[in-house]
Amino acid sequence: MMRRRTTLLSGCTALVLALGATACGGGDPVSAGGGDKALGGQTVTVAGVWSGAEQKNFQKVLDAFTEKTGAKTQFVSTGDNVSTVVGSKIEGGNAPDVVMVPQVGVLQQFAGNGWLKPLSSTTQKSVAADYATVWKDYGSVKGTLYGLYFKAAHKSTVWYSPAALDQAGVQPPKTYDELLKAGRTVSDSGLAAFSVAGQDGWTLTDWFENVYLSQAGPERYDALAAHELKWTDQSVVDALTTLGKLFQDKQLLAGGQKGALNTDFPGSVEKVFGPEPEAGMVYEGDFVAGVAKDQFGRKIGEDANFFPFPPVGTGEAPVVSGGDAAVVLKDGKNTKAGMALLEYLATPEAAAVWAETGGFLSPNKKLDLASYGDDVTRTTAKSLIAAGDSVRFDMSDQAPAAFGGTKGAGEWKILQDFLRDPSDPKATAAQLETAAAKAYKG
Numbered sequence: 001m002m003r004r005r006t007t008l009l010s011g012c013t014a015l016v017l018a019l020g021a022t023a024c025g026g027g028d029p030v031s032a033g034g035g036d037k038a039l040g041g042q043t044v045t046v047a048g049v050w051s052g053a054e055q056k057n058f059q060k061v062l063d064a065f066t067e068k069t070g071a072k073t074q075f076v077s078t079g080d081n082v083s084t085v086v087g088s089k090i091e092g093g094n095a096p097d098v099v100m101v102p103q104v105g106v107l108q109q110f111a112g113n114g115w116l117k118p119l120s121s122t123t124q125k126s127v128a129a130d131y132a133t134v135w136k137d138y139g140s141v142k143g144t145l146y147g148l149y150f151k152a153a154h155k156s157t158v159w160y161s162p163a164a165l166d167q168a169g170v171q172p173p174k175t176y177d178e179l180l181k182a183g184r185t186v187s188d189s190g191l192a193a194f195s196v197a198g199q200d201g202w203t204l205t206d207w208f209e210n211v212y213l214s215q216a217g218p219e220r221y222d223a224l225a226a227h228e229l230k231w232t233d234q235s236v237v238d239a240l241t242t243l244g245k246l247f248q249d250k251q252l253l254a255g256g257q258k259g260a261l262n263t264d265f266p267g268s269v270e271k272v273f274g275p276e277p278e279a280g281m282v283y284e285g286d287f288v289a290g291v292a293k294d295q296f297g298r299k300i301g302e303d304a305n306f307f308p309f310p311p312v313g314t315g316e317a318p319v320v321s322g323g324d325a326a327v328v329l330k331d332g333k334n335t336k337a338g339m340a341l342l343e344y345l346a347t348p349e350a351a352a353v354w355a356e357t358g359g360f361l362s363p364n365k366k367l368d369l370a371s372y373g374d375d376v377t378r379t380t381a382k383s384l385i386a387a388g389d390s391v392r393f394d395m396s397d398q399a400p401a402a403f404g405g406t407k408g409a410g411e412w413k414i415l416q417d418f419l420r421d422p423s424d425p426k427a428t429a430a431q432l433e434t435a436a437a438k439a440y441k442g
Helices: 052-069 082-091 104-112 121-130 133-139 162-168 176-188 201-216 218-225 234-247 256-261 265-273 288-294 335-345 348-355 375-390 410-420 425-441
Strands: 043-048 072-077 098-101 148-154 157-160 192-194 279-283 305-308 320-328
Touching: 043 052, 043 082, 043 335, 052 072, 052 335, 052 348, 082 098, 082 104, 098 104, 098 335, 104 133, 104 320, 121 335, 133 148, 133 320, 133 375, 148 335, 148 348, 157 162, 157 265, 157 288, 162 176, 162 279, 176 192, 176 234, 176 279, 201 218, 201 234, 201 279, 201 320, 201 410, 218 234, 234 410, 234 425, 256 410, 265 279, 265 288, 305 375, 320 335, 335 348, 410 425
Parallel strands: 043 072, 043 098, 192 279
Antiparallel strands: 098 320, 148 320, 157 279, 157 305
16 A cells, blocks of 8 residues: 555445535536437546556446446556656657546646646536535646546544444543543553554654644645645644654554554554454544455444544644546547546536445535445535535645655655654654755755
8 A cells, every 4th residue: 555545445435525616717518418429439548546446436437427428438547656657658649538636736747737628617517516615726726627526535534443442441532632541541451542554654644634734723734735834833843742642652552663664554454453453543534444344344333433533732623635636638639528527527426326336435515425325424424514614635645746745755754754753843843844845846
């Protein structure tokens, strides 16, 4: 498991995000519906990170598009490095028509390179009518809508074993301080409190982002994400100090710091929901449910459940999200059919196809929550909708890849070093600023 949080996961959990985009510009509307098979004989090539169950489920959506329009589809899995693969295909004269982009920073890069077509007025109207405004900046660059968020993730969920918490006699905590207190009680009962996937640096960025968003607030979060605020700011030091309270407590971490640094994301879920549990809780996104259910046979809502990432101090409970945006490349061989695919993806009809299979969440407010298969999903959906404009996209996904998305470098590496030794938050903040300044200038 590398940068992508949802690759190889196919759980039953899903939720609805509030997504919105309004933009000027856009191509001519292209009909994707009506059952008239207006695109018969054409083929749309779609590139994305998905493989395994996710690719199979997305193919069901593409097949429904084919049934509706007559256009055939071809999906190409890029692996994690979408930017490099797509760039190579463009240079080689073999550009796909549509790309499912997993990071805001990559979407902005593609737009800056002049690779993208503005979305059609039909898609823009769908977004304006059916998606909330909170995500408009994430799909737009300089006021023009290029990306339609089709699939999203909720990264402010702490998953736990109800049996472990019951054994310790604790309830899901309501604050960060209560989280640490509950964790120590769980630890006293014989299980470590938390399984932390420190081997995967992206999980540590998610830990930081939830703490920072709650403690520092949305405005500072936005400024830090854009590097308009330096990482040496006191708010960053404060957040690292808060996070360090957990990281430095060997009683709370399964295997201590060393054990955490040797645990990848799937392994962190196994330590809570596998056959030989080592911890009572694991923090990560809604996709934890997919691993717990599909790989370890846990029943979501009964022997695997979640509570919202608790607020820090006087802050609000954080809601950090992520997602995959569909974009249309200028150099694709069939941009007309590609634009029609995005018009289809913007509909609740398209979202319902994947929602029925699980492991999916839709940003479309018009998607009936009954499309999802369990009460946990519906509860999570309501919590995200209620978050409204306080929802924030994963900060490291907004950063240049050299800082926020590279194994063994930048934020990933520095936070792994902080997990190993969280004794000097100020020095860690200085290292983060040095790395960020270099990456953002590049």
